[in-house]
Amino acid sequence: MWEHRCKVAVSGVGFSKVTRSAEVPLAAHALEAVKGAVEDSGLAMADIDGLATYPELPATGHAVVDGVTIVSVNCMMTMLKLPNLSWHVQVETVNIGGAVQQAVNALLAGVCKYAVVWRAMHNPKGTYQNLPGTYAQGATQFTAPYGFGGPGQGMAVAYTRWLEKHGQSREKMATLAVTQRRHSHMNPHAYFCGQPLTREDYLSSRMVAYPFCLYDCDIPVQGAVAVVLTTADRARGLRPRPAYIAGYGQRLAFEVAGRIGSLSSYMEGGRSSSRLTWERSGFSPKDVDVAQIYDGFSASVIYGLESYGFCKEGEALDFIQDGRMELDGELPLNTFGGSLGTGRIHGLWHIIEGALQASGRAGERQVKDVNVSFVGASAPIVQGTTFIFVKEPY
Amino acid sequence: MSDWSKVTRPIPVPNEWTKPFWDAAKRGVLALQRCQTCKHFQHPPYATCVSCMATDLAFEPVSGKGAIYAYTIMYHAGDKRFASAIPYASIIVELDDAPGALLAANLLEAPYTDAKVGRRVEVMFEPLNDDFTLPQFRLARDAK
Numbered sequence: 001m002w003e004h005r006c007k008v009a010v011s012g013v014g015f016s017k018v019t020r021s022a023e024v025p026l027a028a029h030a031l032e033a034v035k036g037a038v039e040d041s042g043l044a045m046a047d048i049d050g051l052a053t054y055p056e057l058p059a060t061g062h063a064v065v066d067g068v069t070i071v072s073v074n075c076m077m078t079m080l081k082l083p084n085l086s087w088h089v090q091v092e093t094v095n096i097g098g099a100v101q102q103a104v105n106a107l108l109a110g111v112c113k114y115a116v117v118w119r120a121m122h123n124p125k126g127t128y129q130n131l132p133g134t135y136a137q138g139a140t141q142f143t144a145p146y147g148f149g150g151p152g153q154g155m156a157v158a159y160t161r162w163l164e165k166h167g168q169s170r171e172k173m174a175t176l177a178v179t180q181r182r183h184s185h186m187n188p189h190a191y192f193c194g195q196p197l198t199r200e201d202y203l204s205s206r207m208v209a210y211p212f213c214l215y216d217c218d219i220p221v222q223g224a225v226a227v228v229l230t231t232a233d234r235a236r237g238l239r240p241r242p243a244y245i246a247g248y249g250q251r252l253a254f255e256v257a258g259r260i261g262s263l264s265s266y267m268e269g270g271r272s273s274s275r276l277t278w279e280r281s282g283f284s285p286k287d288v289d290v291a292q293i294y295d296g297f298s299a300s301v302i303y304g305l306e307s308y309g310f311c312k313e314g315e316a317l318d319f320i321q322d323g324r325m326e327l328d329g330e331l332p333l334n335t336f337g338g339s340l341g342t343g344r345i346h347g348l349w350h351i352i353e354g355a356l357q358a359s360g361r362a363g364e365r366q367v368k369d370v371n372v373s374f375v376g377a378s379a380p381i382v383q384g385t386t387f388i389f390v391k392e393p394y
Numbered sequence: 395m396s397d398w399s400k401v402t403r404p405i406p407v408p409n410e411w412t413k414p415f416w417d418a419a420k421r422g423v424l425a426l427q428r429c430q431t432c433k434h435f436q437h438p439p440y441a442t443c444v445s446c447m448a449t450d451l452a453f454e455p456v457s458g459k460g461a462i463y464a465y466t467i468m469y470h471a472g473d474k475r476f477a478s479a480i481p482y483a484s485i486i487v488e489l490d491d492a493p494g495a496l497l498a499a500n501l502l503e504a505p506y507t508d509a510k511v512g513r514r515v516e517v518m519f520e521p522l523n524d525d526f527t528l529p530q531f532r533l534a535r536d537a538k
């Protein structure tokens with residue numbers, strides 16, 4: 001077990017307004033979320049001395065404009081003018097979960113006391129993906145000439161492999177989409193809060209990239225979320241009950257750029273990341289009371305459930321049936337609605353929900369008697385970070 | 395059957411590591427990068443052998459016979475220039491000669507509904523312009 005388990009905790013969390021596309025500059029969303037998280041902690045902004053983010057703009061072919069289409073650490077420093085700032089980082093290969101992990105490391109090293117991590121996501125007006133023009137450069141030279149465009153297709157090919165290898169049917173995914181949508185109705189910040197989705201809606205919806213229909217894909221939105229992390233002893237002195245970080249992991253495998261569709265690479269990414277989290281925390285999948293698993297595309301949840309060890313390979317679509325993923329089920333899953341319910345804010349919202357469930361602060365959607373709360377914060381092969389939050393330090 | 399006649403495909407831009415693949419395709423030959431130390435084939439080309447870390451890599455012809463490893467049917471034109479072909483099958487092929495090397499392609503000369511995991515396919519060549527030819531795949535003629 002990890003000697004630093006439960007020495008750092010998530011304290012406050014914050015959310016901006018989520019809109020379908022950009023109405024105000026993205027920096028305004030990020031600022032709203034960060035202020036919300038600091039206020040939720042009961043801290044003053046001047047107490048914040050650490051900053052971390054992953055600012056990537058997933059919409060391709062759009063200009064990167066700091067404060068408008070991304071919100072970098074530099075942008076946040078400019079806005080906040082923190083008098084006690086002592087540490088910051090902007091991560092690349094490990095996604096937003098990696099930014100949280102770096103903040104944990106900085107707190108353990110004693111180079112800051114109260115760190116804020118935010119994720120701000122831009123949705124440009126008009127076309128989301130402006131795909132390569134006349135020429136296909138770099139890794140796309142082997143994919144774009146064949147009409148492989150956005151990330152959805154790369155995910156879709158692995159999903160057909162999974163479905164046909166295991167003799168499964170995509171119709172079973174309706175349970176995930178409908179249950180998560182219902183969960184999002186208990187999350188006032190979610191984009192789809194209050195908008196119903198039935199099994200029939202799912203089964204009759206238009207196909208995007210078979211086997212993905214419209215409701216297998218998270219909707220691009222503009223918004224931001226943020227968390228305050230601090231050391232466990234400091235967290236105990238703040239307003240919210242702390243959610244202690246018992247362990248974390250990151251994927252230790254990666255795919256050659258331009259090679260797509262390899263199901264085994266997805267699985268290896270998830271297995272390597274979760275192995276670290278299980279070993280560091282000392283828990284195993286059967287100990288988990290509630291799980292948040294990244295769902296930018298629905299099939300990511302399937303790869304996650306299997307590669308993290310919650311069920312056997314080929315069985316995840318059966319695993320989520322019969323009420324097992326409901327709030328009172330065997331493994332309550334994506335209890336905040338997931339990205340399918342909140343809109344595309346990437347994995348920091350999964351991390352926030354994992355922390356809220358561990359600290360008993362999830363309100364109407366709180367799962368009963370949670371101690372061990374698991375998070376898979378991004379697609380297993382893409383940037384697969386994993387976490388365990390606990391209510392009781394051990 | 396998807397109508398490819400009005401599709402303008404993006405033109406590949408080779409670099410010095412990928413040029414032999416495109417040069418071979420222009421001659422109607424499918425050639426993949428192979429490690430000269432451990433004999434592992436890999437695709438897309440990479441700076442080193444991802445199997446044994448050797449750096450002596452060369453392109454060698456392969457038979458062009460294989461099976462559909464995975465596929466998707468595109469109903470939404472992420473790239474608008476492909477709109478007239480929708481719905482169409484984008485496939486990932488694993489070659490008999492090169493297990494683990496995965497090639498993207500379209501399934502040509504067949505209804506898109508014929509794309510299934512495990513179905514036998516063979517390479518064919520689709521000229522894009524005077525300089526570039528795309529390796530593509532059709533259902534294997536000798537398959538039952």
